[in-house]
Amino acid sequence: MIHKQPVYANYAATTPALTEAVCKELRAYLMETHFNMGRNFEGLESGAIALRARRAVAGLFGVSACLRVIFTSGATAALNMAIHGLVRPGVHVLATSIEHNAVARPLEALRKAGVIDLGWLPCAPDGSLEPETVRKAIRKNTGLLVMTHASNVLGTILPATDCFKIAREYGVFTILDMAQTGGSLPYTIDDCCDIAVFAGHKGLGGLAGTGGFVLGERAVAEMRPWMAGGTGSASHSLDMPDFLPDKFEPGTQNTFGILSLAASIEEIIREGCETIREHERALTARFLAGLRGIKKAKPYGPLDAERSVAVVPVVICGHDAGDVARRLFEKHGIITRSGLHCSPLAHKTAGTFPEGAVRFSFGRGSTEAEIDTILEALDML
Ligand SMILES: Cc1ncc(COP(=O)(O)O)c(C=O)c1O
Numbered sequence: 001m002i003h004k005q006p007v008y009a010n011y012a013a014t015t016p017a018l019t020e021a022v023c024k025e026l027r028a029y030l031m032e033t034h035f036n037m038g039r040n041f042e043g044l045e046s047g048a049i050a051l052r053a054r055r056a057v058a059g060l061f062g063v064s065a066c067l068r069v070i071f072t073s074g075a076t077a078a079l080n081m082a083i084h085g086l087v088r089p090g091v092h093v094l095a096t097s098i099e100h101n102a103v104a105r106p107l108e109a110l111r112k113a114g115v116i117d118l119g120w121l122p123c124a125p126d127g128s129l130e131p132e133t134v135r136k137a138i139r140k141n142t143g144l145l146v147m148t149h150a151s152n153v154l155g156t157i158l159p160a161t162d163c164f165k166i167a168r169e170y171g172v173f174t175i176l177d178m179a180q181t182g183g184s185l186p187y188t189i190d191d192c193c194d195i196a197v198f199a200g201h202k203g204l205g206g207l208a209g210t211g212g213f214v215l216g217e218r219a220v221a222e223m224r225p226w227m228a229g230g231t232g233s234a235s236h237s238l239d240m241p242d243f244l245p246d247k248f249e250p251g252t253q254n255t256f257g258i259l260s261l262a263a264s265i266e267e268i269i270r271e272g273c274e275t276i277r278e279h280e281r282a283l284t285a286r287f288l289a290g291l292r293g294i295k296k297a298k299p300y301g302p303l304d305a306e307r308s309v310a311v312v313p314v315v316i317c318g319h320d321a322g323d324v325a326r327r328l329f330e331k332h333g334i335i336t337r338s339g340l341h342c343s344p345l346a347h348k349t350a351g352t353f354p355e356g357a358v359r360f361s362f363g364r365g366s367t368e369a370e371i372d373t374i375l376e377a378l379d380m381l
Helices: 020-036 039-060 075-086 101-112 132-137 160-169 217-222 255-271 273-291 321-332 344-350 368-380
Strands: 069-072 091-096 116-121 142-148 173-177 195-199 211-215 297-299 311-316 337-339 357-361
Touching: 020 255, 039 069, 039 211, 039 255, 069 075, 075 101, 075 142, 075 173, 075 195, 075 211, 091 101, 101 116, 101 142, 101 344, 116 132, 132 160, 142 160, 160 173, 173 217, 211 217, 255 273, 273 297, 273 311, 273 368, 311 321, 321 337, 321 357, 321 368
Parallel strands: 091 116, 091 142, 142 173, 173 195
Antiparallel strands: 069 211, 195 211, 297 311, 311 357, 337 357
16 A cells, blocks of 8 residues: 655665755756866866865864865765774774674674774663773773764664763774764764764765765874775875875765765754754654553663654564564555664664664654654554
8 A cells, every 4th residue: 555645764774855955956066067067177166065065064063174074985984994094903992782783894804804802882771881881891902992973773872972081091092973963963073082974864964875084183193094096186106195185085076975965964054953953852752752652562772862863663562573664664654664773783782683673763854743643553553
């Protein structure tokens, strides 16, 4: 049965549609700029678009030097570059027990190759982490702490600032995975965060295939390029240029995607990240309150909209998660995501492994009416 109005509740995976203003800019770029560009002007135009986007990202995260904003094909590429660029053989790396596979897999591969020692910081079943856990886990050779800002499974917001302050006391480098928080949770990147990674196609409202990272002062000196190639600069040398952003941006950039990011982030800044956060917080609170009245629905995570982003995993007792997601879609047009959500670690932490859960996630475009539709549908299961 096809529904008139699908209800999209999968914002943690991706934003379903670009806003009208962003689409308008992209259309204009394709029709007026892209096809009229001569070879020689291509570089100029894409450089100007990238600079605009760098300024937007820097503005959103309160960073003064916009050349420290590096664009990649997404948070996964950015995390791989950041991890490989900062680890040195023999180093001990810490990460939390709720990381996405975009962090867990590169770290695990490095561990298996004998390059690093790896320690998982134990989060509580609701995903929360006590900052002092970091201090207890730090060893003499600990060199890097990687952590998610908010869990893509449980929604839990981690105390990044407090954890990073402790890491800084021991000279440990830090990487923050902001895939789930960029654009929806106000955050200023401070001195304790060495690299902050963002995904372009989620809360930041850009096209798929966009993302990147912001380098802190220490990381500028410490991080090595993990990918190498042409940059259109210092071409006489077989080494990557030593200046930003070229040092970390080899190859042809995704100018169209980067333009979508620039336009969307400028819009988010105008709207106010606080306003978006409040909208999503209120919807999450409404959803959690409604779930309390549905006996067979068991939500996981902090169950507190103040302590989480707009992500709530739910297990319907006695029902398979995939089956529930399929029925919600087929009968009610509700789009969710079921299974392990690329984070077996988070599901193990919560106690929902290997069955998984149905994840409901909301965003800027979600409405109270949609939350109520989802609650009614769950009640009818
Ligand atoms: C916490 C987290 N980190 C990393 C990623 C990977 O992001 P991307 O799709 O931009 O590679 C995701 C995507 O779901 C995520 O939720």
